[in-house]
Amino acid sequence: MKQLIIIPALLLLSFQQTLENPPASPVGKLPKNVILMIGDGMGLTQVTAGMYSSNKRLNLEKCTVTGLIKTHSARNIVTDSGAGATAFSCGCKTYNGAIGVCNDKKPCWTILEQAEKQGLATGLVTTSSITHATPASFIAHVPDRGDMQAIAAYFLQTDIDLFIGGGKKYFAERTADQRNLVQELTDKGYRVYDFSQKKLADLSPAADQPLVWFSANEEPPGVAGGRDYLPLATRIAPDFLQKRSENGFFLMIEGAQIDWAGHANNAPNTVREMLDFDDAIGEALRFAEKDGETLIVITADHETGGMALEQSRSPDTLDMTFQTKSHTASLVPVFAYGPGAELFGGVYDNTDIFQKMWDAFGFPPPVEIKK
Ligand code: MG
Ligand code: ZN
Numbered sequence: 001m002k003q004l005i006i007i008p009a010l011l012l013l014s015f016q017q018t019l020e021n022p023p024a025s026p027v028g029k030l031p032k033n034v035i036l037m038i039g040d041g042m043g044l045t046q047v048t049a050g051m052y053s054s055n056k057r058l059n060l061e062k063c064t065v066t067g068l069i070k071t072h073s074a075r076n077i078v079t080d081s082g083a084g085a086t087a088f089s090c091g092c093k094t095y096n097g098a099i100g101v102c103n104d105k106k107p108c109w110t111i112l113e114q115a116e117k118q119g120l121a122t123g124l125v126t127t128s129s130i131t132h133a134t135p136a137s138f139i140a141h142v143p144d145r146g147d148m149q150a151i152a153a154y155f156l157q158t159d160i161d162l163f164i165g166g167g168k169k170y171f172a173e174r175t176a177d178q179r180n181l182v183q184e185l186t187d188k189g190y191r192v193y194d195f196s197q198k199k200l201a202d203l204s205p206a207a208d209q210p211l212v213w214f215s216a217n218e219e220p221p222g223v224a225g226g227r228d229y230l231p232l233a234t235r236i237a238p239d240f241l242q243k244r245s246e247n248g249f250f251l252m253i254e255g256a257q258i259d260w261a262g263h264a265n266n267a268p269n270t271v272r273e274m275l276d277f278d279d280a281i282g283e284a285l286r287f288a289e290k291d292g293e294t295l296i297v298i299t300a301d302h303e304t305g306g307m308a309l310e311q312s313r314s315p316d317t318l319d320m321t322f323q324t325k326s327h328t329a330s331l332v333p334v335f336a337y338g339p340g341a342e343l344f345g346g347v348y349d350n351t352d353i354f355q356k357m358w359d360a361f362g363f364p365p366p367v368e369i370k371k
Contacts, residue, residue, distance in 0.1 A: 041259030043303025050274035084301025091354030107141035129167025166216030207243035262304030
């Protein structure tokens, strides 16, 4: 039977106030590059399920610092991916469905936009459409995550160096206006490819022009449906961005479909997507080990499915069960590696991920986040 915990309204209100952070431990060397990796829906149970389903240690176990974050949004204990990603990109708790806007619906300045302003190269990689809530929150400012065509137009308003993901139709087959954003990207100097013309493996992208690779017209398939580009994209992107700027780069990489497997209460797909994301983590860690100037932060926007691992009849196997088809409010893990990783230990708010990345980059204090 479900046990309900009633959260008093006052307590809910108090969640909205960010606690004063405990003083950070002294920071040594700061990173030149930050790779933020978001496992959408990746709670501790999803990580554990991947771990026990694998014959080897997960790549994320190489991280030297771990933390836990509180994922509630401004108005709800249970966040969606828009508010969850906007907490990371802008540092504000906002309402569910928001994309790069704070709770007052005003646009907020994102870490990607600041990185670009500081002369860093920037990139977004995902296994969903590139206009989906998680990547969108780093580049777009719309009050409603469903407005994919409006989100797509924001990719023309920045000088993002690389993006990889699905959703080509929001650029190419627009009903909101007559624009052809694929043409506009090309005119702006981008090399634009898609899955039907060239596999990512067949691209050897020169860094003299910015790059787009559309992995699907709408949403890319899952690992079970043959999708295999995330680890490869994660190998290509840091090298590419490093060549695009001497000042460093900011790159967000998302394993988007851990969440979708959770919504479907599909345990085998949860494991597949988790392990695919971990393969990508392996690629990012390899780059960071070699480079020595790259901070990797791996976290989740929320847990999905209320997943549990129970003993099955056989002593060495687990029954993976789900409590819900929705997201849950559990704390989610943070794993960090590289210079600045020490900032990410402890228990804190998802919005602090923004501040910690900002501090790790050594960016000047945000003067006015609204624009
Ligand atoms: Mg997502
Ligand atoms: Zn979800």
